[in-house]
Amino acid sequence: MNEPMVSIIVPIYNVEEYLEETLKSIVEQTYTNIEIILVNDASTDKSLQIALQFATVNPSIRIINQPFNKGVSAARNTGLDLANGAYIMFVDSDDLLSKNAIKNMMEIVSKQNADLVLGMYKSFNEKGSTLPNIFQNYTDITEGIRVFDYINPELFWNVNSWGKLIKKELIENLYFPEDINYIEDQPFSMYTYLHANNIYLAPSITYFYRTREQYDSLSLIAPKRPISSLNNIFASFKLGMSYFDSVNENKNILQEIYISRVVNGSIKYIFEGALQTKDSLIHKNVLELLINWIRILDPKIVSNESFRKVFVESVNQYLSFLDNTSAKLYIELLKEIKFKIKAYFEQKMPR
Known part of the structure; x- marks a missing residue:
């Protein structure tokens, strides 16, 4: 054979x-x-x-x-x-x-x-x-x-x-x-x-x-091109999520894993690397990009634990990198996450 x-x-x-x-x-x-x-x-x-x-x-x-x-x-x-x-x-x-x-x-x-x-x-x-x-x-x-x-x-x-x-x-x-x-x-x-x-x-x-290191380190990639990196992540994530539409069985756990992998495994390091540039314009642009992205996401996606872990748990550390303008944007980002999570749990409540 x-x-x-x-x-x-x-x-x-x-x-x-x-x-x-x-x-x-x-x-x-x-x-x-x-x-x-x-x-x-x-x-x-x-x-x-x-x-x-x-x-x-x-x-x-x-x-x-x-x-x-x-x-x-x-x-x-x-x-x-x-x-x-x-x-x-x-x-x-x-x-x-x-x-x-x-x-x-x-x-x-x-x-x-x-x-x-x-x-x-x-x-x-x-x-x-x-x-x-x-x-x-x-x-x-x-x-x-x-x-x-x-x-x-x-x-x-x-x-x-x-x-x-x-x-x-x-x-x-x-x-x-x-x-x-x-x-x-x-x-x-x-x-x-x-x-x-x-x-x-x-x-x-x-x-x-x-x-x-020059190709694999997200801490090196982020300061050089955080905006393009995030836009690529968002586009990749949108495509990946579209593949769940035609699948009915066992997709919920996989979807949660995928969301966590993208937020914890990619966005986190781009975000943190961008903050460490100490460039206020980069901070502002990255935060605006993240806010606009989260606004268009389904509340179920934002309810994934990774959003809280990445953006909420280290709030004091992140604020230390930001000027007043960017700090306000970061607070707006946190409010947007909170709003989405609240909307998701309200959707789940019996009527």
């Missing part, structure tokens, strides 16, 4: 320092029925030359050159259009796969008829590696375990597109939003969680996520 093909999609843009190590970890997979789709997004360094060197000795590699830099979403979408595999995996071009990653995940597919397999991953850099908190309870498992939103909801905080094995049928006609360039993969991941019938967690580290 032939093993199903796995398509590994790697978007590439100016990663000459890391690409060789990444590609080596892919071509050395012990699961051999793979195709490797390298989408060169108009790199200006030696990334393409490195990719070509690997392709000359490995017939499973295909290289696609984007005519100009379109961004990571467009590169992934190009890979999706060309993928022939029954299963898809995304690998970022500076990250690594463990040697048995695909083999271990495909064994779960075979045994459990899984259409989505999550691999545990470690974040690493030159200082060492760490296992994210969401995986701390699973270090001793020896077999893949079924993932349910009401049993192990913390696993749904993993909203990255990379490092997962996805049945292609699950994502037919699903693409990454090319007009969003920050947390653009979160809606894609939420769609897979909402529509997968069998989700499993692999019992091993399958992926190593390289943290590069």
Whole structure:
């Protein structure tokens, strides 16, 4: 019986320092029925030359050159259009796969008829590696375990597109939003969680996520472009929430997890980073943007505990960064949150 093909999609843009190590970890997979789709997004360094060197000795590699830099979403979408595999995996071009990653995940597919397999991953850099908190309870498992939103909801905080094995049928006609360039993969991941019938967690580290401070630190991103970052978050969140509309079962818990992930895991750090700029105009613009966003949200969304944790619990700390004008805006933000929460509970009261 032939093993199903796995398509590994790697978007590439100016990663000459890391690409060789990444590609080596892919071509050395012990699961051999793979195709490797390298989408060169108009790199200006030696990334393409490195990719070509690997392709000359490995017939499973295909290289696609984007005519100009379109961004990571467009590169992934190009890979999706060309993928022939029954299963898809995304690998970022500076990250690594463990040697048995695909083999271990495909064994779960075979045994459990899984259409989505999550691999545990470690974040690493030159200082060492760490296992994210969401995986701390699973270090001793020896077999893949079924993932349910009401049993192990913390696993749904993993909203990255990379490092997962996805049945292609699950994502037919699903693409990454090319007009969003920050947390653009979160809606894609939420769609897979909402529509997968069998989700499993692999019992091993399958992926190593390289943290590069200038690209991964939200505290560095926020001072440089807090307004565009927030606008991207809002657009990504709107798209992600739209995927809940067509789902009836088990969506409430997942929706709460997703809201908390966005507010606690993204907005919080952009907001705090913006405050630390000590730039009163940035403070004013960020607060106005947040107020206007919260005003259009459904009260049910704002009733999520994350809004209180992020914006209310640290009120004194946040006020210490603000001048009088921005402090008034912050108080207005808190009032808007309170108003929305009150409206939600009034809606729930029997009439």
